[in-house]
Amino acid sequence: MGNNLTQKILEAHLVEGELIPGKDIAIRVDQTLLQDATGTMAMLEFMAMGVERVKVELAAQYIDHNLLQTDFRNSDDHLFLMTAGEKFGLHVSKAGNGVSHQVHLERFGIPGKVLLGADSHTPTAAGLSLLAIGAGGLDVALAMAGHPFHLRAPRVMGVKLTGALQPWVSAKDVILELLRRHTVKGGVGKVIEYYGPGVETLSATDRATIGNMGAELGATSSLFPSDHRTREFLESQGRGDSWLPLSADPDATYDDYDEIDLSALEPLIACPSSPDNVVPVREVAGLQVDQVLVGSSVNSSFRDLMTVCRILDGRRIAPHLSFNVNPGSRQVLENVAAQGGVMMLLMAGAQIHQPGCLGCIGMGQAPGTNQVSLRTFPRNFPGRSGTRDDKVYLCSPETAAAAGLFGVITDPRKLGELLPWPEVKNPARYLVDDSSIISPLEESGEVEIVTGPNIVPLPEFDPLPESLELRVVIRVGDNITTDHIMPAGNKILPLRSNIPAISRFVFEQLDPGFPDRAVVTKNGMVVGGENYGQGSSREHAALAPRYLGIRAKLAKSFARIHKANLINFGILPLTFKNPADYDLLEQGAVLRIDSLRTLVAGGERELPCSVNGRQMTVLLELTQRERRELLAGGTLNFVKQGGE
Numbered sequence: 001m002g003n004n005l006t007q008k009i010l011e012a013h014l015v016e017g018e019l020i021p022g023k024d025i026a027i028r029v030d031q032t033l034l035q036d037a038t039g040t041m042a043m044l045e046f047m048a049m050g051v052e053r054v055k056v057e058l059a060a061q062y063i064d065h066n067l068l069q070t071d072f073r074n075s076d077d078h079l080f081l082m083t084a085g086e087k088f089g090l091h092v093s094k095a096g097n098g099v100s101h102q103v104h105l106e107r108f109g110i111p112g113k114v115l116l117g118a119d120s121h122t123p124t125a126a127g128l129s130l131l132a133i134g135a136g137g138l139d140v141a142l143a144m145a146g147h148p149f150h151l152r153a154p155r156v157m158g159v160k161l162t163g164a165l166q167p168w169v170s171a172k173d174v175i176l177e178l179l180r181r182h183t184v185k186g187g188v189g190k191v192i193e194y195y196g197p198g199v200e201t202l203s204a205t206d207r208a209t210i211g212n213m214g215a216e217l218g219a220t221s222s223l224f225p226s227d228h229r230t231r232e233f234l235e236s237q238g239r240g241d242s243w244l245p246l247s248a249d250p251d252a253t254y255d256d257y258d259e260i261d262l263s264a265l266e267p268l269i270a271c272p273s274s275p276d277n278v279v280p281v282r283e284v285a286g287l288q289v290d291q292v293l294v295g296s297s298v299n300s301s302f303r304d305l306m307t308v309c310r311i312l313d314g315r316r317i318a319p320h321l322s323f324n325v326n327p328g329s330r331q332v333l334e335n336v337a338a339q340g341g342v343m344m345l346l347m348a349g350a351q352i353h354q355p356g357c358l359g360c361i362g363m364g365q366a367p368g369t370n371q372v373s374l375r376t377f378p379r380n381f382p383g384r385s386g387t388r389d390d391k392v393y394l395c396s397p398e399t400a401a402a403a404g405l406f407g408v409i410t411d412p413r414k415l416g417e418l419l420p421w422p423e424v425k426n427p428a429r430y431l432v433d434d435s436s437i438i439s440p441l442e443e444s445g446e447v448e449i450v451t452g453p454n455i456v457p458l459p460e461f462d463p464l465p466e467s468l469e470l471r472v473v474i475r476v477g478d479n480i481t482t483d484h485i486m487p488a489g490n491k492i493l494p495l496r497s498n499i500p501a502i503s504r505f506v507f508e509q510l511d512p513g514f515p516d517r518a519v520v521t522k523n524g525m526v527v528g529g530e531n532y533g534q535g536s537s538r539e540h541a542a543l544a545p546r547y548l549g550i551r552a553k554l555a556k557s558f559a560r561i562h563k564a565n566l567i568n569f570g571i572l573p574l575t576f577k578n579p580a581d582y583d584l585l586e587q588g589a590v591l592r593i594d595s596l597r598t599l600v601a602g603g604e605r606e607l608p609c610s611v612n613g614r615q616m617t618v619l620l621e622l623t624q625r626e627r628r629e630l631l632a633g634g635t636l637n638f639v640k641q642g643g644e
């Protein structure tokens with residue numbers, strides 16, 4: 001029986017454990033990715049480890065999130081990251097050079113490598129056949145310091161692609177179809193591996209689109225074979241020598257199967273306010289649109305932007321509508337400009353922004369009250385745009401452009417009445433300019449790290465106590481996102497390196513009284529439903545609640561990265577043995593666990609406890625290593641005490 005590609009890459013990187021789904025394994029990391037919003041904290045964590053230089057083949061630091069300089073803070077943080085990057089041997093991509101995911105594809109990705117990134121959309125690198133995994137900043141800092149990455153061996157879901165996409169249908173529709181079928185928790189614990197004859201009809205950046213939003217399925221990663229399309233992209237970047245062919249064995253098997261006939265797909269759209277709320281575009285056609293945003297984290301490649309340019313060429317954006325373009329990188333913008341695309345956008349009435357994440361993380365571009373916003377972004381969680389009760393739809397660049405012209409949601413196939421399908425070919429050789437990437441210095445001993453007042457030292461956390469009396473500070477429902485727990489946006493993102501300040505915003509949208517109540521409670525607990533903590537990799541969604549005194553989260557199930565972040569910062573990630581107990585644990589209820597350290601150290605899965613005096617059982621499903629981290633009060637304490 002042959003191996004699938006995920007197994008092959010994991011096997012080649014395995015340093016501990018066996019590749020049996022669900023079992024703890026550790027893998028060697030070749031490349032790391034930090035962006036500025038998660039990177040300041042990750043860099044502080046790396047510095048706390050006392051390592052002189054990064055120990056991976058390639059470490060990249062991108063400045064792409066905190067691009068609005070409304071005061072000194074973001075600028076100070078960027079200087080901190082640039083000087084720390086020089087000191088420790090990272091490549092630093094400066095503000096304005098583009099979104100980490102797109103730039104990493106262009107300049108650094110190498111097929112078959114393992115990439116660990118402090119951003120849940122790191123699997124965009126699936127476009128170049130990297131096994132790319134999103135993780136909390138501390139896990140990435142550990143990898144930079146030479147530690148392996150620990151995870152549960154994933155199940156591998158093989159998705160067979162057949163046929164070819166029809167005109168006006170594109171890669172975004174493929175991943176929206178998977179979200180429609182499998183929901184935002186359907187990929188938890190899995191790598192989604194694509195195979196079959198339809199794969200070669202997709203370019204590297206099409207594959208990147210699909211990999212990016214695999215994060216919305218909750219998947220550990222997504223993977224494509226490395227073939228002639230991969231080579232074509234690397235050659236167009238002047239990096240053809242990085243190519244190598246990679247694929248599953250012909251007789252490979254998978255743990256789960258699915259199949260998509262690309263020819264049968266139609267344009268799809270995710271309705272407010274979840275990426276899996278997917279319907280055919282025609283079902284919501286006619287709804288007035290106020291704002292369109294193309295680009296950012298996903299669908300910001302040359303092909304995507306140039307497709308929009310060609311559709312808008314010689315036409316005008318509907319008068320009431322604001323149409324915005326956020327290029328994925330400076331390189332994309334330069335190449336679009338070289339082919340006349342910038343003029344097409346300007347003459348059509350579009351606004352062109354600097355390359356970067358921008359509205360995708362709520363850094364500007366918020367829609368107005370009751371406005372409908374169509375975005376090619378990966379996420380439309382409630383309020384993430386910066387506007388409460390927002391109405392954000394996620395769609396392909398083709399659907400976005402159609403709405404731009406008609407002013408209402410429109411099936412892009414209707415564009416066929418105006419113009420022939422503009423099949424955009426990627427340049428055989430992109431214009432490449434790396435002057436906005438600062439390469440590591442050979443000798444960095446003299447470099448001084450500049451730390452502005454916005455960089456506040458990491459809080460210290462105490463070890464797990466022998467017993468805990470935990471009061472429920474908030475009880476929430478299913479699919480709570482990290483945007484609910486620790487919102488982003490222009491006001492809060494600049495506080496990512498200042499835990500005391502950012503903790504004031506925990507659960508801001510759902511319950512602004514949460515931080516004060518948590519502090520008064522001292523040993524607090526959060527109760528949640530299914531898939532608690534889905535979405536971003538931001539470790540602040542664990543770190544800030546921990547700072548406020550939250551010691552446990554009890555949920556029906558957890559999203560992968562959030563659970564790892566909870567352990568990293570010494571928060572017990574408990575699940576219900578009997579999900580009906582959820583009803584007993586309303587706000588104010590008290591759960592008591594005795595002999596906690598002994599139970600945790602002894603590897604007990606079932607923890608007996610009492611709620612308001614009544615007996616019940618909660619589950620702690622952790623590996624021995626994770627248990628030791630929790631006992632130490634978190635992973636940083638564990639590592640400082642010599643833990644491996």
Ligand code: MIC
Nearest residue numbers: 037038119120361536537538
């Ligand atoms: C996101 O989509 O939420 C982001 C921006 O990519 C985040 C990173 C962050 O919170 O800084 C992510 O998913 O990890």
